[in-house]
Amino acid sequence: MKVDWKNIGFGYYPTDYNVRCYHKNGKWGEIEVSSSAYFNIHMAATSLHYGQEAFEGLKAFMGKDNKIRIFRWQENAKRLNLSANGIKMSSVPHELFHEMIFRVVKLNKDYVPLYGTGASLYIRPLLIGTGAEVGVKPANEYLFLVFVIPVGPYFKEGFKPVNIMICRDHDRAAPLGTGNIKVGGNYAASLISLEKAHNTGYSTVLYLDAKEKKYIDECGPANFFGIKGNTYITPDSLSILPSITNKSLQELAIDLGMKVERRLIPVEELSEFDEVGACGTAAVISPIGKIVDVDKNITYTFCKDGKPGPISAKLYKKLIAIQLGEETDKFGWMDVVE
Numbered sequence: 258m259k260v261d262w263k264n265i266g267f268g269y270y271p272t273d274y275n276v277r278c279y280h281k282n283g284k285w286g287e288i289e290v291s292s293s294a295y296f297n298i299h300m301a302a303t304s305l306h307y308g309q310e311a312f313e314g315l316k317a318f319m320g321k322d323n324k325i326r327i328f329r330w331q332e333n334a335k336r337l338n339l340s341a342n343g344i345k346m347s348s349v350p351h352e353l354f355h356e357m358i359f360r361v362v363k364l365n366k367d368y369v370p371l372y373g374t375g376a377s378l379y380i381r382p383l384l385i386g387t388g389a390e391v392g393v394k395p396a397n398e399y400l401f402l403v404f405v406i407p408v409g410p411y412f413k414e415g416f417k418p419v420n421i422m423i424c425r426d427h428d429r430a431a432p433l434g435t436g437n438i439k440v441g442g443n444y445a446a447s448l449i450s451l452e453k454a455h456n457t458g459y460s461t462v463l464y465l466d467a468k469e470k471k472y473i474d475e476c477g478p479a480n481f482f483g484i485k486g487n488t489y490i491t492p493d494s495l496s497i498l499p500s501i502t503n504k505s506l507q508e509l510a511i512d513l514g515m516k517v518e519r520r521l522i523p524v525e526e527l528s529e530f531d532e533v534g535a536c537g538t539a540a541v542i543s544p545i546g547k548i549v550d551v552d553k554n555i556t557y558t559f560c561k562d563g564k565p566g567p568i569s570a571k572l573y574k575k576l577i578a579i580q581l582g583e584e585t586d587k588f589g590w591m592d593v594v595e
């Protein structure tokens with residue numbers, strides 16, 4: 258197969274197989290392997306009407322030694338079940354999650370981008386209510402499906418700072434809502450603000466806490482962090498998704514002798530950070546060059562030389578080196594696909 262891995266971007270890309278499992282009559286059935294990108298669904302399925310839908314996103318990498326490794330899948334398995342519990346769906350047993358993601362990667366191993374291309378295989382587990390209900394209540398049947406797509410390096414031009422804008426006219430989640438779980442409704446709620454940011458030349462938005470609009474919450478579909486001296490600071494909020502990348506960066510920061518603070522971050526504190534960034538599976542770290550507060554006519558500027566800050570760069574390189582098997586995985590984050 259000849260694929261131009263460096264230029265494939267981040268979008269749907271057909272692969273050969275996906276795996277599926279249905280939960281019916283109170284139990285999970287057999288794993289089915291499918292080569293169709295479609296499935297039949299009842300028109301009254303709760304996922305279509307009442308948002309009973311959760312998903313995950315994780316990656317498999319071709320290592321330097323030509324072994325395929327999956328990054329911290331156990332964390333995604335746990336988070337999927339937090340999402341399932343949060344919207345009253347059947348949870349997915351850890352072993353079933355494991356079996357399905359490893360199986361789908363093996364079935365599509367020809368699509369794992371080569372080492373050195375910067376590309377990887379994105380794994381998308383999806384859990385949806387398929388049972389028919391018209392009253393507002395949880396479905397009695399669920400589908401757990403996993404597909405994979407090869408994705409290119411997030412930054413085609415390399416690891417470069419992006420500009421973002423503060424968003425005050427939309428919230429992605431309510432203070433006691435579903436912001437801390439990975440359910441479709443949060444993403445639907447973010448579409449208007451993201452489009453507005455893109456149309457005005459920003460790569461994403463910085464959401465503030467929905468209640469008071471005083472503190473930093475999330476950075477589009479990614480977590481926010483700031484570096485101040487030797488400290489890595491990231492928001493503490495009930496409405497942000499617990500990012501596995503953020504968790505890993507915090508562990509790496511501690512390992513590098515830094516302090517880590519998880520606390521409220523007032524917007525004005527942006528003027529005190531040495532470096533700021535967004536983090537998530539897609540890009541690991543997007544260093545932020547400018548944060549524009551359009552309503553208050555304030556611009557917070559970072560990376561004045563146009564380059565990512567040194568600590569962000571160090572953390573980014575460390576995490577990528579572990580993912581690619583270039584550096585010893587002393588945290589036990591990578592699992593080889595045999």
Ligand SMILES: Cc1ncc(COP(=O)(O)O)c(C=O)c1O
Pocket residue numbers: 314475477478479480497498499500501502503536537538539
């Ligand atoms: C809203 C949101 N926040 C944060 C993240 C980053 O999480 P992770 O590092 O687990 O990919 C994601 C992406 O999964 C997300 O959608």
